[in-house]
Amino acid sequence: MATLTKKMDFGGGVTTGKRKFDLSKVLLWTMLVSFPLTLIFILLAPSDFxxxxxxxxxxxxMPSNILCLLSFTIYFIGGLGYWRTRKRSWDILMITGLELGVFFALIGIVTGSIWARYAWGTFWTWDPRLTTVTIMMVVYLAGWMLRSSVEDPGRKAALTAVFGIIGFINVPLVYFSTRFFPAGLHPIVFGTNGAAVALEGFMIVTxxxxxxxxxxxxxxxxxxxxxxxxxxxxxxxxxxxLNEDEDYA
Amino acid sequence: MNLNSLLFALGQTTSTPPPPTTDQVDSGFVYVIAAFIAVWLLIAVYLFWLNRRQESLRQEVEQLRQEEAERQSTQAPAPTAPFTELDPKLEVSGTPQTPQGNLRG
Known part of the structure; x- marks a missing residue:
């Protein structure tokens, strides 16, 4: 994956023949269709009883929370890769995972709070899932802030890798928190054993x-x-x- | 319909949307809209921030490249080696030759 960040210079795009293929542009166009389509499906989906x-x-x-956990997993992989090879491409992967993880965690927390206001009558409660998510978010935010405070690129990347590896303990903890502490308010979404969220056909499609x-x-x-x-x-x-030129002059 | 009622009707249509009814609140519709707006707001803010950082870096690259090009153009051309600077081997042999191929630089 790290070689992907190195070889595929997304800045210039991947060249296929004479024309440049820019994946981000393709995604942008497909999203122009998929976002309204998703919205239509969401509006048409049946309501819960x-x-x-x-x-x-x-x-x-849910998608934002899945992507949040995926991002932190990517960050963890980047951390391990950097620890082994000390290559810049792994560092790029780490910071990408970290930033996107925090972004999707924020979406998950905000949407969850709004939903909780309706479902539980409060924006926030110290439920095991919410508490573990908050701890995870704080740990990763601290890592991010620490990264920005270090000047030396080598030390910066090493510090980020340490946070990525140690902080990953939170990810399975967040996922299994509803199973470890079943007394909490948050339902178990995945799994057949004790799954509290029942989705019917059209809901699953949506x-x-x-x-x-x-x-x-x-x-x-x-x-x-x-x-x-x-x-x-x-x-x-x-x-x-430029600096080398200056020194030479 | 008299003028007063017409103005009242216009005022009703152009003013701020009416507050959500109890039905809408009870069904959770308002919460869905609030969540939807929050998600799009977060996405917009993040995309704007990302784009701004990219733009500023692109400008910096451009600026630095221009600076580099300017520096290269203002630098004096490399001094050409004097015509008389011959390969020492030529002096040893004592046969005067054209210095082609023996110039440095």
């Missing part, structure tokens, strides 16, 4: 479409984030060349 219309928040809430759309957006954001780091490298490269 107890949660009524508010159940539709689930179609934003959920799948929503997950696909959010995933497209996730890939688009990933490309953009990698592009940003490539631009940073370009700036550093040109600066270095």
């Amino acid at each position: 107890e949660l009524k219309y508010s159940q539709r928040i689930f179609y934003f809430h 959920l799948v479409i929503s997950i696909i759309t959010f995933s497209q957006f996730f890939v688009y954001l990933m490309i953009q984030r990698i592009r940003l780091e490539n631009l940073r490298d370009q700036v550093a490269g040109v600066r270095m060349a």
Whole structure:
């Protein structure tokens, strides 16, 4: 995956023959179709008996949480890769995973709070799932802030890798929190044993479409984030060349 | 319909949308709209932030490249080696030759 960030310069696009193929542009066009389509499916989906219309928040809430956990897993993989090879491409993967993870966690928390206001009568409660998500978010935010405070690129990447590896403990903890502490308010979504969320046919279709759309957006954001780091490298490269010229003169 | 009622009707249509009915609140419709707006707001803010950072870096690259090009153009051309600078081997042999191919630089 790290070689992907290195070889596929998303800034210039992947060249196929004479024409440049820009994956982010393709995704942007497909999203112009998939986002309205998802919205139509969400509006047409049947309402839940107890949660009524508010159940539709689930179609934003769950994909964003899945992508949040996926992002932090990517960050973890990037951390391991960097620890082994000390290559910049793994560092790019780490920061991409970290930033997208925090972004999707924020979407998950905000949509969850709004839904909780209707379902539980409060925006926030110290339920095991919500508490573990908050801890995870705080740990990763701390890592991000620490990263921004370090100047040296090598130390910066090493520190990010440490946070990515250690902080990953939170990810399975968040996922299994509803199983470890069944007394909480948050229902178990996946799994046959004790799954509290029952979805009927059309609801599952809507959920799948929503997950696909959010995933497209996730890939688009990933490309953009990698592009940003490539631009940073370009700036550093040109600066270095200029400084060398100065020293030579 | 008199003028007063017409104005009242116009005022009703152009003013802010009516507050959600109890039915809408009870069914959770308002919460779905609120969540939808929140998601799009977060997406818009993040995309804007990402784009702004990319733009500023692109400008920086452009600026630095221009600076580099300017520096290269203002630098004096590399001094050409004097015509008389011959390969020492030529002096040893004592046969004067054209210095082609023996110039440095």
